[in-house]
Amino acid sequence: MTPQEIEALFTRADGSYLFARWGRPIVPVVFGVDDKTLGTVKGAIEAVVGLAGHQMAETDPELGVNCMFFFFRDWDELLEVPDLDRLIEGLGPLVAKLKEADANQYRVFRFDEQNAIKAAFVFLRMDAELSQVPAETLALGQVVQTVLLWSDRAFTDASPLARVPEGDRVILRPDIAGVIRAGYDPVMPAVAQDPSHALRLAARVGREQ
Structure with missing residues (x-):
């Protein structure tokens, strides 16, 4: 993911950047x-x-x-x-x-x-609507949105999950998984309000890839 894409995940509707784990x-x-x-x-x-x-x-x-x-x-x-x-x-x-x-x-x-x-x-x-969603999909989606304080707009246009054709399974998107891992890196702060934090996340996600 680009730094701009990661920054958008934690930029709220009022324009403020806020990350918390x-x-x-x-x-x-x-x-x-x-x-x-x-x-x-x-x-x-x-x-x-x-x-x-x-x-x-x-x-x-x-x-x-x-x-x-x-x-x-x-x-x-x-x-x-x-x-x-x-x-x-x-x-x-x-x-x-x-x-x-x-x-x-x-x-x-x-x-x-x-x-x-x-x-x-x-x-x-x-x-x-929710009753039609498989329990595995619903549970994974909610847990992902709870493990970090994402922006209130983070997943309005795209789900954090992806469907795998083989076996018709739903998994966590690899790019979102990378952001979660980077966000919990021990050298990273538990809370950040400066958008430059997204650059540090992007660097760690890039090293994983």
């Missing part, structure tokens, strides 16, 4: 799925975290769990989740906004003192 091991939990889908989601998490060279853990000393995936049919169901309003500030107005927009997915991030990611909440309303 997880600053602590990821401790996931999944709500609203059967055991088979649970295994699929956790498998996707393990694969992407392994790709990044990051870590998972059994518990987070501050939060217990820090990466929550919610699968449900109606946004109002979130209002019934015990203590979720304590984790998500302004949950009521947010639910109302998402209902009005007829949204079927939303992600919320929380950050530590250094502005690295310390928690993520993934909400998936399983409407007719």
Whole structure:
């Protein structure tokens, strides 16, 4: 990928550049799925975290769990989740906004003192559209969008996933995989707001290739 293409992945709609990765091991939990889908989601998490060279853990000393995936049919169901309003500030107005927009997915991030990611909440309303997406594809796509703080416009025109004709499989795009690995390089900062950071990412992606 060119530096300009990588910069676009972390340039928000207001023109600001913002990159952030997880600053602590990821401790996931999944709500609203059967055991088979649970295994699929956790498998996707393990694969992407392994790709990044990051870590998972059994518990987070501050939060217990820090990466929550919610699968449900109606946004109002979130209002019934015990203590979720304590984790998500302004949950009521947010639910109302998402209902009005007829949204079927939303992600919320929380950050530590250094502005690295310390928690993520993934909400998936399983409407007719999402229900048609294979569990493996849905899980991988959501985990990829949670492992880094991408731009709000990063994947509006192109998915981070690609279909492989052989076996009709869906995989993470190699260029996006390269950006994830580069972003988690130990010599790279956990947080960056200067677009020159994209040049450093591009250099590492280029060396991989």
